[in-house]
Amino acid sequence: MNTSFLLFALLNPLFALLAAPLYMSLIRKVKAYAQGRKGPRLFQVYYDLKKLMKKEAVYSPTSSWVMRFTPYLNLSTLLVCSLFVPLVFVPEPAGGLGNIIVFLYLLALERFFTALGGLDAGSAFGGMGSSRSMSLAAVIEPTMVISFAALAFVLKSLNLHQMFALTAGKILPISPTLVLVSISLFIILIVETGRLPVDNPATHLELTMINEAMILEQAGKNLALLELAHALKQFLLMGILINTILPVGLSTEIDAGKIAVSAFLFLLKAGLLAIIIGLFESAFAKMRLFRLPAFYVMAFFFSATTILIEVFA
Amino acid sequence: MLEALMYGAIATLLSGTVLPLLYRSKNIRKTSFGLSLLSSILLIGFAGIILYTGKEPVFPVIGFLPGLDFTLSADRLAAGFILLIAVVVPGVSIYSIEYVEHAKSEARKSLQTALTNLFVLSMLMVVLAGNMVVFLIFWEIMSISSLLLVMHDYSSEKNKKAGFFYFVMTNISTAFLFVGFISLFRLTGSPDFGQLEYPAADLALPFLFLFIGFGVKAGLVPFHKWLPYAHPAAPSSASALMSGVMLKVAVYGFLRFLLSVSAPELWWGVLILTAGTLSALFGVIYALKENDIKRLLAYSSVENIGIIFTGIGLYAIFKVEGLESLALLSLTGACFHAFNHALFKSLLFLCAGSVVHATGTRKIEAFGGLVKKMPVTSALFMIGSVSIASLPPTNGFAGELLLYQAFFQSFAVTDPLITVFLIIALSSFALTGALAAALFVKLFGITCLAIPRSEKSRLAEEVQKPMLIGPAVPAALCIFGGLFSKQLLSLAGLEIEFPDLLLLGILLGLIYTALFMIIRSKETGPARISETWGCGIPTLTPYMEYSSAGFSEPLVMIFKSVYRTKILNRTEYFDDQESLFKNGKVEIRLLRFFEEYLYTPPARAIDIFSKYVSKLQNGKLDSYVLYAFLAVIVLIIATGGFI
Numbered sequence: 013m014n015t016s017f018l019l020f021a022l023l024n025p026l027f028a029l030l031a032a033p034l035y036m037s038l039i040r041k042v043k044a045y046a047q048g049r050k051g052p053r054l055f056q057v058y059y060d061l062k063k064l065m066k067k068e069a070v071y072s073p074t075s076s077w078v079m080r081f082t083p084y085l086n087l088s089t090l091l092v093c094s095l096f097v098p099l100v101f102v103p104e105p106a107g108g109l110g111n112i113i114v115f116l117y118l119l120a121l122e123r124f125f126t127a128l129g130g131l132d133a134g135s136a137f138g139g140m141g142s143s144r145s146m147s148l149a150a151v152i153e154p155t156m157v158i159s160f161a162a163l164a165f166v167l168k169s170l171n172l173h174q175m176f177a178l179t180a181g182k183i184l185p186i187s188p189t190l191v192l193v194s195i196s197l198f199i200i201l202i203v204e205t206g207r208l209p210v211d212n213p214a215t216h217l218e219l220t221m222i223n224e225a226m227i228l229e230q231a232g233k234n235l236a237l238l239e240l241a242h243a244l245k246q247f248l249l250m251g252i253l254i255n256t257i258l259p260v261g262l263s264t265e266i267d268a269g270k271i272a273v274s275a276f277l278f279l280l281k282a283g284l285l286a287i288i289i290g291l292f293e294s295a296f297a298k299m300r301l302f303r304l305p306a307f308y309v310m311a312f313f314f315s316a317t318t319i320l321i322e323v324f325a
Numbered sequence: 326m327l328e329a330l331m332y333g334a335i336a337t338l339l340s341g342t343v344l345p346l347l348y349r350s351k352n353i354r355k356t357s358f359g360l361s362l363l364s365s366i367l368l369i370g371f372a373g374i375i376l377y378t379g380k381e382p383v384f385p386v387i388g389f390l391p392g393l394d395f396t397l398s399a400d401r402l403a404a405g406f407i408l409l410i411a412v413v414v415p416g417v418s419i420y421s422i423e424y425v426e427h428a429k430s431e432a433r434k435s436l437q438t439a440l441t442n443l444f445v446l447s448m449l450m451v452v453l454a455g456n457m458v459v460f461l462i463f464w465e466i467m468s469i470s471s472l473l474l475v476m477h478d479y480s481s482e483k484n485k486k487a488g489f490f491y492f493v494m495t496n497i498s499t500a501f502l503f504v505g506f507i508s509l510f511r512l513t514g515s516p517d518f519g520q521l522e523y524p525a526a527d528l529a530l531p532f533l534f535l536f537i538g539f540g541v542k543a544g545l546v547p548f549h550k551w552l553p554y555a556h557p558a559a560p561s562s563a564s565a566l567m568s569g570v571m572l573k574v575a576v577y578g579f580l581r582f583l584l585s586v587s588a589p590e591l592w593w594g595v596l597i598l599t600a601g602t603l604s605a606l607f608g609v610i611y612a613l614k615e616n617d618i619k620r621l622l623a624y625s626s627v628e629n630i631g632i633i634f635t636g637i638g639l640y641a642i643f644k645v646e647g648l649e650s651l652a653l654l655s656l657t658g659a660c661f662h663a664f665n666h667a668l669f670k671s672l673l674f675l676c677a678g679s680v681v682h683a684t685g686t687r688k689i690e691a692f693g694g695l696v697k698k699m700p701v702t703s704a705l706f707m708i709g710s711v712s713i714a715s716l717p718p719t720n721g722f723a724g725e726l727l728l729y730q731a732f733f734q735s736f737a738v739t740d741p742l743i744t745v746f747l748i749i750a751l752s753s754f755a756l757t758g759a760l761a762a763a764l765f766v767k768l769f770g771i772t773c774l775a776i777p778r779s780e781k782s783r784l785a786e787e788v789q790k791p792m793l794i795g796p797a798v799p800a801a802l803c804i805f806g807g808l809f810s811k812q813l814l815s816l817a818g819l820e821i822e823f824p825d826l827l828l829l830g831i832l833l834g835l836i837y838t839a840l841f842m843i844i845r846s847k848e849t850g851p852a853r854i855s856e857t858w859g860c861g862i863p864t865l866t867p868y869m870e871y872s873s874a875g876f877s878e879p880l881v882m883i884f885k886s887v888y889r890t891k892i893l894n895r896t897e898y899f900d901d902q903e904s905l906f907k908n909g910k911v912e913i914r915l916l917r918f919f920e921e922y923l924y925t926p927p928a929r930a931i932d933i934f935s936k937y938v939s940k941l942q943n944g945k946l947d948s949y950v951l952y953a954f955l956a957v958i959v960l961i962i963a964t965g966g967f968i
Contacts (some may be wrong), residue, residue, distance in 0.1 A: 068850050072857040074776050074865070076696040084844075088836040092829065108811075108824020113729045114717060120762055121716040127766045131871065133857045134775035139871020142770065146763035147879035153759030154752035157729075161751060164733045229857060233844055302882055316748055323736070323744045 020103035025094040032247035033057040035286045042290025064236035072133040082129035083237035089122045090244040097251045100275045101263040102177045110173035112160050130226030141225025159196040159315040179259040189318045194257040199311035205246040209296040254281045327382040330371040337364040341442035345435040354438045358418040368411035375404035396455030406452045406577040413569045413671045420795025421562045444470040456516040457506040468495040474563035475555045487558035494551040501538030505531045525590040542575035546604040547919050549627040556623035561678025568626045569671035573663045591645045598638025602750050605631025605757040613877045617687045618677045629666040658727030665720040669712040672799040676706040683785040689873040694777035698785040701793050703773040708800040710765040718830040720806030767876045778867045889916035
């Protein structure tokens with residue numbers, strides 16, 4: 013462990029934790045404008061989380077320790093994940109943290125327990141959510157792995173820290189193929205955070221929900237933890253995409269000024285991305301469940317093409 | 326010292342086999358399992374010393390047949406697999422102390438005890454074998470003792486069929502091995518295993534035969550069908566050994582050959598990788614549809630064997646491409662995964678045995694709510710599920726991580742065609758991993774969570790202590806092997822860049838505790854208990870829960886073309902307009918693709934052929950003498966041609 017990493021380990025999760033809910037609100041706001049509504053306040057998600065934190069948890073008598081364990085595990089997993097994606101500055105890598113495959117599988121760990129939590133209460137909605145979520149996750153997995161492999165291919169490393177140390181300081185992506193990878197990463201972002209056209213985060217009709225159905229039985233503090241974990245996941249995936257396609261301003265040095273600029277620029281870039289996501293969501297209707305694999309194949313195509321271009325070039 | 330450890334292990338296992346045959350009493354059976362436990366401790370010492378120091382034991386050579394010696398040897402590869410046997414056996418032995426007592430009669434209990442010990446001993450000897458002949462002798466003992474274990478409940482018609490199926494498949498495996506070894510012998514002129522410095526073209530034939538022979542035994546697609554038949558029939562402790570260890574012995578045999586070849590060809594690697602990837606994918610896809618807990622686990626073994634062969638295939642490809650470090654990485658991944666699978670699959674089979682014992686059924690649809698009825702078994706089951714779904718920081722993840730690293734670094738391969746091939750293999754490998762996660766959410770979720778789905782599961786009770794301590798051993802090793810994977814790899818002398826999962830585990834644990842403490846300190850009142858929301862229905866019944874078949878339905882729809890489900894719908898009507906329903910029949914049939922297209926045609930051909938052959942057997946002594954005479958003449962002519 014070096015000092016640069018220790019500082020990073022303090023700053024990065026804190027930054028992610030504080031900023032992540034903002035972008036949940038922002039996307040909602042953009043969607044509301046697109047639909048001609050005014051939408052909630054920009055800090056609404058923070059208020060919601062605060063309110064939920066004050067409430068007690070409610071458990072079903074059929075549920076077991078799995079349901080009580082899941083919210084804590086999910087947030088801790090995502091907090092560990094936040095050590096993998098440099099947002100404010102790129103530290104020197106330490107202890108294999110930043111390994112892209114470990115990152116992928118930490119997300120899988122979170123999904124695994126969320127799905128079990130969905131089954132725990134014995135509700136058919138939870139079961140449906142778990143079943144659909146695991147099925148769709150299985151189908152998107154090859155795309156995710158190939159996209160990350162393409163990223164590793166182009167940036168010649170398995171470690172996210174080393175990858176972004178390479179892109180840091182540049183204004184535009186260092187290789188044109190990264191644009192292709194970014195399209196895949198964008199689709200992955202949409203899928204993993206359960207947004208339209210895959211899943212509808214705003215729905216209140218149980219039969220159409222996927223992610224929301226799994227956490228339907230969670231309440232109070234536990235729900236707050238799960239919501240926060242979800243926001244964090246979205247923020248980190250946004251971070252990977254932004255550092256790949258628009259690394260401008262990302263600092264590699266420990267310097268108060270540079271870190272501040274880097275964090276500020278990141279907030280702006282993430283805002284831009286959130287607006288794009290909001291508009292993207294507004295432009296699409298939810299797809300039929302069994303049409304989704306075709307949507308994923310698109311992302312797969314872009315990533316596989318990237319690898320092929322890199323190999324033949 | 327080393328030799329003494331091994332003799333001690335063999336002697337304890339032998340006495341563990343003989344004792345229960347001589348005396349039928351509960352204490353003797355306990356002693357017998359105690360002996361196998363002792364032997365595994367000795368074996369851990371033996372293998373540990375070889376792996377750590379690299380010193381090899383010297384066993385005396387015993388003259389056995391003219392020109393053939395009985396030789397034993399153990400290099401690092403063998404020591405690795407001996408260690409694999411030695412880590413699985415303790416859990417199974419402790420578990421069996423109680424489990425074996427549930428068998429129907431006193432004789433069967435003792436027989437099962439003796440066979441378990443014999444089975445372990447034969448597997449150990451296969452790995453120790455110094456030449457092909459010794460290898461094949463113990464290979465056959467291993468097959469037969471496992472066959473007898475599969476047939477332990479021989480009164481049931483289904484088990485007889487399962488046993489027969491297994492018997493045929495294992496003989497096919499041995500037949501291929503015989504041809505493979507004989508062709509190898511013709512090339513080298515010696516039955517010993519040794520470095521094979523021959524051009525790959527000469528080794529193509531032995532390679533193909535050995536690959537199929539070991540592949541059948543390991544359960545590679547399309548030779549995997551015996552696994553889902555044999556496992557439900559076998560006692561769970563035997564399933565744990567068969568799936569955990571015996572399949573790995575086949576992997577060992579194949580590695581023994583492959584690693585001794587100095588210059589393999591590219592198509593070998595491509596063939597192994599293709600077979601491995603397909604096995605992994607088909608194994609998990611078939612497992613998803615399964616509703617019998619032991620059949621599901623059997624298919625999952627097919628998947629994991631596929632993953633191991635994926636690693637071996639990568640090794641061969643990288644070796645041909647001259648990328649030594651990547652080849653080492655993939656080989657380590659394959660061996661590490663073999664270890665992991667041995668641990669978590671024996672854990673899962675033991676837990677499945679407890680669940681089946683407590684509920685009296687193997688149907689997943691009849692389970693549910695066991696997390697409250699059988700808390701310890703469920704917790705162990707959970708550890709097994711998390712490991713097999715390869716989630717960090719367990720050992721299952723560590724193994725797959727090695728293979729992923731090998732895949733991700735394959736940009737060093739310069740051949741574009743191979744790169745395309747590797748991309749396809751990688752995406753299929755990723756799909757397998759994610760499907761396995763879905764599979765074990767289904768298995769654990771439907772088995773252990775929510776409301777009991779049947780009376781049997783509502784009345785289930787936790788099993789006795791030995792059946793809890795037994796699986797706890799592999800469960801602890803699963804977590805240990807994951808957390809300390811980096812340290813274990815460097816202890817074995819492998820310099821591989823690998824993330825520190827211990828750090829990851831500590832971080833996860835610390836953050837979890839901190840979060841828990843913070844939230845707890847802010848707790849204002851006790852948590853409220855309230856019914857699950859059921860759209861206004863006062864209480865939920867088990868019929869309203871998600872079922873096992875329902876859970877896998879989306880994936881079954883997506884992979885429809887693999888399952889080849891046929892839906893037949895025949896309806897009759899009273900009138901021409903087809904509006905008055907008379908009667909009808911709807912049938913959903915699963916096409917057993919491999920059985921109907923691959924297994925049945927040769928079986929039918931053999932049936933027809935043997936009808937003609939059986940005419941030779943007319944019961945007259947003089948015609949038999951004539952056959953013998955003709956056979957001698959044919960032999961003289963045939964061998965004369967060679968001399």
